[in-house]
Structure formats: structure tokens, C-alpha cells
Amino acid sequence: MKWYRIWAMCLRQMYLYPRSIPRILDILFWPITDLLIWGFLTIFLRQFNASVPNILTLFLGALVFWSLIHRAQQAVSIAFLEEVWEKNLLNIFVTPLKVTEFLASSFFLSLIRVGMVGSSVGFFSFLFFRLNMFEFGFLLIPFVINLFLFGWILGVIATSIILRFGQAAQVLAFALTMMLQPFAAVFYPVSVLPPPLQAIAFILPASHVFEGMREVLLRGSVPTDQILWAFGLNIIWGALGVWLFLHMFAAVKVQGRLQKLVDY
């Protein structure tokens, strides 16, 4: 892997940000709108149910974490879709750029993008609700890392499906994480799910992250088992995701559809 090629692809995407209103809204406006809606709703609910401690911290913490995974997935999928929309796949893949470098650039770009979303959401959650995610410091870092990993993996899976089915499947770039949200125990514990759905939740790294996050926020202790489960599952999902992407990419080249993806 060559860093200069990864950086070239990151810069190519970053050139778009300052003049793209949808991209600016995606970083600043929508996450903050979510934060305000959930924040005020939680304040309202707190008046009726005082028995759940730290309900504001729990809900807003979950929301901030969910933003991370959602934006990480989107950044990876949309980096690929951008090349499809702009009919640029042939141009970039006749350069020495490797597929793995392309993926690495989208991961790096998502770090930058999520960093911006996280900063803005973190700032406004403190400003409006006095929620300081940093008070838990290093305790939450393993969970953040796992969320990034799972977001990237979902982004790679969504991209693989777009490779297979063309632009008809591009809705996945925006909605894949939302489809998994009910099973990921983001705002409620896994135990409230019916047993068949608990089985689905168990195989998602995100559910272990959110279960663990609640333990940190409520008790201040780090559940090592949840972290290990999340890492272990991420390794399995990651291997499957990368295999799927490379398999689909090779299949598209055999079918001669790489350039034709733009016509679908």
C-alpha cells in the first residue's frame, strides 16, 4: 500500500466538502437536529420516569455513538458511489491505485468526517444538555474503536452489494445501518428483545458496544467481556466483508461491468 495514493483519493473527496451544501448539512445540520429532538424528548420523558438513572446521558450517549457508526458506514459507501456518479471508476483503476488502497482511503476519510460530526454533536450536547462524553475519558475508547470498525465493515458490505446490483442498490449506502438499528440495542438493552431477535443482536458487534456503553455510563465500570465480543465479532464480520468486496470486484471485472456500473 502506498500512502500517497491513499491521500490522493482522500483529497479528491475533501475538495468537494467546502462547496457542497448536502455534505455540510450532513456533518453539521442533521446530526445536531437528531441531538436536539432526542435531547428534548429525553428531558420530557424524565419528568414521568425518575426511576431510570442518567436517562439523558444514556439516550444522548447512544445517539452520539450511533452517529459514529452511521457516518462511518456512509463515508465508506458514498466514497465509492461518488466515483460511480462521476463516472470516474475507469480513470482511477487504470492508475496504479489498488482496491485495498481505495478502501483504506475511504476509511481514512470516514475518520475525518466522523471526527467533524463527533466534534459538532459533542459540542452541542454539552452546550444544550451539559452532557460531557469526555468525563468518561478512556473508558469509552475501546467502544468507539469497535463502532468505527463495524461502521467501516458495513460500508464495505454496502459497497459490495452496489458492485453486484449497480446503482439500483445505492439506497443501502444511506440506509444499511438504519436497517440494523432495531437489533443493535442502541437505545434499549438486548434483554427487551424477543429471543429470536436477541440471537440476531448477539452476532452484531454494535449490540455488545451499546450494552457495554450503558454499563460504563451507569456504573463507571468497563465490561471487558463485551469489548472482547465486539472485537471478535468485528474480526469475523471484517473478514467476511473484505472477502465479499474482493469477490464482487473480481466478478465485476470478469463480467466487464466496472465501467458499465454507471449506466445501471
Next chain:
Amino acid sequence: MQQTVLEVKNLTKRYNATTTAVDNMSFSMHEGEILGFLGPNGAGKTTTIQMILDIITPTSGTIRIFDKDMVHHREQILNEVNFSSAYVSLPGNLRVWENLYTFARLYDVKNYQKKLAELMQTFEVSELRNRMSASLSSGQATRVHLIKALLNEPKLLFLDEPTASLDPDIADRTRKLLKKIQMEKGLSIFYTTHNMQEVEELCDRAIFINHGKIVTEGTPSELVKKYGLQDLNEVFIEIARKHA
């Protein structure tokens, strides 16, 4: 002795039992040569180029560039090769300089700002530097794409109908410029076009294909003589109709 820069042996692309885009094609190309790769629409020209550039995987056959195979030396080969087509544009939502800087970085071009300024001057598009790529006319876009194709100083350049969207004046100037660059750098050019006058003016040798197979090859004058016709345009029509 001239070195072989491209060697294609028994290249075949079969999409299914009834569709064969390229059928057992073999040819080679020498250093410093401009090779015209000609044929009617759907003959298999673009598929062949895309197989050579590793965009499409061949069903069978071998491709060697600079005596290396793409499987083991992809990075090394593609660093010394480039491609331009009138039908492939650069991202329209980036400015011209943003697009060109991106590709300069992908090829790790040293001193790329100076290099690009020189190329933009050569192709008379310096004033387009800050324009959004989507706002370029097709002639301007073609010239910017040619700059992209030359910025890594390739040894082998694939040009797929590069003058198709240019007016006769710009097309003529572009051909002369390409010939000049080719002479100065000893560049090898794999050239597809439907303009036979262009082939007579530029190409050292031409290969005619139809239905994925090589029909005939030779220098433009040899081909005209072989078919006993007036010019290469008539040869093209003869081949296209005879092998329809």
C-alpha cells in the same frame, strides 16, 4: 532491435455461450510505434483495451506489457502506462486543477505543479485551471483528459478515439501535438479511431478487427495496396461490409 512494449497472445473474452467479444486475438507492438487499432462499432476494440488495462478479466490468453504480466507487476506497469478516451470524462464536480492534482498524486509525479502548468500551456488550456470540469466544452474536456494521460510521462499510451469530439481545427492541432510528443519522448501509442485520415497521418501500422477477430494488419499504405482501393477509408468500409 526494437523492443516489444505490448504482446497479446490468444486473447479471448467470452461473456456467455453466444457472446464472444474478443476471439483468440494475438498481436504485438514495438517501442515508439503508433499502432492504429481499428474496426466498426462493437468490433471489440474497447473490450481489448480494457483487458490490457486490467479493467476486464480475459477469459483466456496472455497480455505482457514491457515483458511483464499484469498479475504480478500491475503497479509497475500502470505507473508507466496511461489512457484517454473522448468518452470518459473527469469528475465534473471538481475544478480542472483539482482533478489533475489528484491524478498527479496517484502517479506520484514529482514537481507536479510545474509539470501540469507546462502541459496546460502546451495544450492551450491554462485559462481553464479554475473552471469546474462539468462546465468544459467537449473539446476542452478532451484536452484536459489528454493532459491527465500524459502527466506521468507514460511509455505506452492508450488513446480511445481521442479526437472524436473535437472540431477539425482542434483535432488537427491535437494530432500534431501528439505526434510531436511521441517523437520527442519515443512514446508508444495504441490508437483507436474511426477517422481513417487520422490513421494515415499518424499511425505506423494498423490492425483491423471485426467480431473480435483480427481481419488484417499492415502499414496504412500496405493495406490500401493490398485491397487495391483508393484510401484507408475505403479499406475500412470494405472490411466492415465484407465481414459483417
